[in-house]
Amino acid sequence: MAEAPPVSRGLDADGLSRLLVAELAGQRGDYPRATRGFLDVAERYHSPSLAERAALAARLSENPGLLEETARRWQSLAPQDDAPARLLASLAILRGDWDDALAQRLEAISRGAQEDLTGFVESALESGTDPAPLLARMRRHLASSGENRPDSELAAALLEAAAGERAAAEQRLARLARQAPELPDLWRIRARLALEADAPSQARSAAQRGLEVAPGDPRLMLLLARAEIRLGGIEAAETTTNALLDEHGEDPQLRLGLARLFLAEGYAPPARRLLLPLVGDDTAPALALLLLGAIAEEEGEIDNALLYYRQVPEGEQFLTARMNAARMLIDNDRLLDARAFLRLERLRHASYSSDLVALEVELLDKAGLGEQADVLLDSQLDRRPDDTQLRYLRAMRAVADGDLVTMEADLRHIIATDPTNANALNSLGYTLADADVEGRLDEARALIERAHALEPDNPAILDSLGWVRYRQGDAEGALVWLERAWAAMPDQEVAAHLIEVLWALGEEQRARELLDQARQRFEERPLIDELLQRYPELDAQNVPTDRNERTSP
Numbered sequence: 001m002a003e004a005p006p007v008s009r010g011l012d013a014d015g016l017s018r019l020l021v022a023e024l025a026g027q028r029g030d031y032p033r034a035t036r037g038f039l040d041v042a043e044r045y046h047s048p049s050l051a052e053r054a055a056l057a058a059r060l061s062e063n064p065g066l067l068e069e070t071a072r073r074w075q076s077l078a079p080q081d082d083a084p085a086r087l088l089a090s091l092a093i094l095r096g097d098w099d100d101a102l103a104q105r106l107e108a109i110s111r112g113a114q115e116d117l118t119g120f121v122e123s124a125l126e127s128g129t130d131p132a133p134l135l136a137r138m139r140r141h142l143a144s145s146g147e148n149r150p151d152s153e154l155a156a157a158l159l160e161a162a163a164g165e166r167a168a169a170e171q172r173l174a175r176l177a178r179q180a181p182e183l184p185d186l187w188r189i190r191a192r193l194a195l196e197a198d199a200p201s202q203a204r205s206a207a208q209r210g211l212e213v214a215p216g217d218p219r220l221m222l223l224l225a226r227a228e229i230r231l232g233g234i235e236a237a238e239t240t241t242n243a244l245l246d247e248h249g250e251d252p253q254l255r256l257g258l259a260r261l262f263l264a265e266g267y268a269p270p271a272r273r274l275l276l277p278l279v280g281d282d283t284a285p286a287l288a289l290l291l292l293g294a295i296a297e298e299e300g301e302i303d304n305a306l307l308y309y310r311q312v313p314e315g316e317q318f319l320t321a322r323m324n325a326a327r328m329l330i331d332n333d334r335l336l337d338a339r340a341f342l343r344l345e346r347l348r349h350a351s352y353s354s355d356l357v358a359l360e361v362e363l364l365d366k367a368g369l370g371e372q373a374d375v376l377l378d379s380q381l382d383r384r385p386d387d388t389q390l391r392y393l394r395a396m397r398a399v400a401d402g403d404l405v406t407m408e409a410d411l412r413h414i415i416a417t418d419p420t421n422a423n424a425l426n427s428l429g430y431t432l433a434d435a436d437v438e439g440r441l442d443e444a445r446a447l448i449e450r451a452h453a454l455e456p457d458n459p460a461i462l463d464s465l466g467w468v469r470y471r472q473g474d475a476e477g478a479l480v481w482l483e484r485a486w487a488a489m490p491d492q493e494v495a496a497h498l499i500e501v502l503w504a505l506g507e508e509q510r511a512r513e514l515l516d517q518a519r520q521r522f523e524e525r526p527l528i529d530e531l532l533q534r535y536p537e538l539d540a541q542n543v544p545t546d547r548n549e550r551t552s553p
Helices: 013-027 031-045 048-061 064-077 082-094 098-110 117-126 131-145 150-162 166-179 184-196 200-213 218-230 234-248 252-264 268-278 286-298 302-311 318-331 335-348 350-366 370-383 388-400 404-417 422-434 441-454 459-471 475-488 492-504 508-521 526-534
Strands: none
Touching: 013 031, 013 048, 031 048, 031 064, 048 064, 048 082, 064 082, 082 098, 098 117, 098 131, 117 131, 117 150, 131 150, 150 166, 150 184, 166 184, 184 200, 184 218, 200 218, 218 234, 218 252, 234 252, 234 268, 252 268, 252 286, 268 286, 286 302, 286 318, 302 318, 318 335, 318 350, 335 350, 350 370, 350 388, 370 388, 388 404, 388 422, 404 422, 422 441, 422 459, 441 459, 459 475, 459 492, 475 492, 492 508, 492 526, 508 526
8 A cells, every 4th residue: 555646635524534444444454445445535535546545455455346346436536547447458358358458448549548459459369259349349449530550450450350351451451561561560460360361471471571670570580480381491490490599599488489389380300409409407498398208209209208208397297297198108008007107106296196196097087997096096095085186086076977975975074174175165065956956955055155255256156156046946046146157257067057047037038149159169068968958949940930839848
């Protein structure tokens, strides 16, 4: 709070009292109360400075909903201030609402602010957002403002290409090339779009033109290398990558990036040549060892690959390397070697013991050796009965097998050991609710509510809160929780629950719209398919032409 702006306007006794209460609440760490207090006084005196102070307190509260409410009220007091708009844009991005974030940025631009729209749009597209709403908003902005900023034109072209309007994007970029050919980003985007359109010759020309404008630009050099690789010009691509390394020094991350570029196009030898200088001592990057292992495996050098995988140190790539090594051995009919390898790794890396057991269980299951996986898991729990990770794994396997007795026993053991384990509380409550165990829905709800009290923003728990209410016959009460869960975690299980509740409430159009979204979003959707078996009329193609012929599913 020390960096918050000072209060510069006079206060009456009541206002001073409220401000002091807010200040004291902030000093005690009661940031929600401090936020409300500062907002109250800010609106009473129309003070943007106090609203900014409220926003700082809301940030410290770690409550996204409160922070957004505060930012909007701050913006209402200071509509010409870019700071609340930027805050609202950041919050919109965090919740995946890129359209609202773009609206905030465009509003700031209309007031004269400088915003990086090209970078914003690239981030939005990388996140997988639908480009159509963003494109429509961008076009409205360009048409209404008469703006001719190159950055806005580039952003619009990116959105047009992503929306499938490649001809419009090319026309826009060609027009911009005549008006502002000195822009490196113009040629970078033209090269990138050409690669996406599988036109490597055009990409190479655009990248070369961009390098004439910005010699040594690493992004353009990478695009040129990618184009050369696509064209089969491996020597030319290596020349470009070597020039990049000479220009930017022996940067391990750059070597890794270049190696992955060759690997992505199926050229292992140049990737190996780039990676080998990175290994040989204890400072070798984990990813370099992992990639060299994958290259050796691809070349059929099983023992060499195993050597690389085993050298990957503890950290981010550790488990991936061990999984790759064990899977490779199993794929080469060396199951006993794979299991011996994982057993030795458990001894060498005690802190990863539970993870490695879970990994072995997963690989045995995939190999159709579920009984051996059960024996392994049981034996490990006999040795370490309070291993929460392994006991939870056994509980989830029991659920999959329909063994609710074992599931409940294991989850209750976890809860008895750790009453604050929200995951176990939620899993037990959800499973009881989903199975609709007779006479136990109230108990299920109580378990889920205990989990929610521990982790109020956990989307899986929000989904459970909605689902147990639906099982109790309260579809209206379920809807709010499921909508919150879907907004925070749009996976197919939440989608199936929300669709079913919408259908039960008679909101057929919304249910079908969400069904269409789920079909487009999820390639594998067993829960959605199961829902359609129970409610075939959800599928618009199954609706009888005479609505009077409809029967309840």
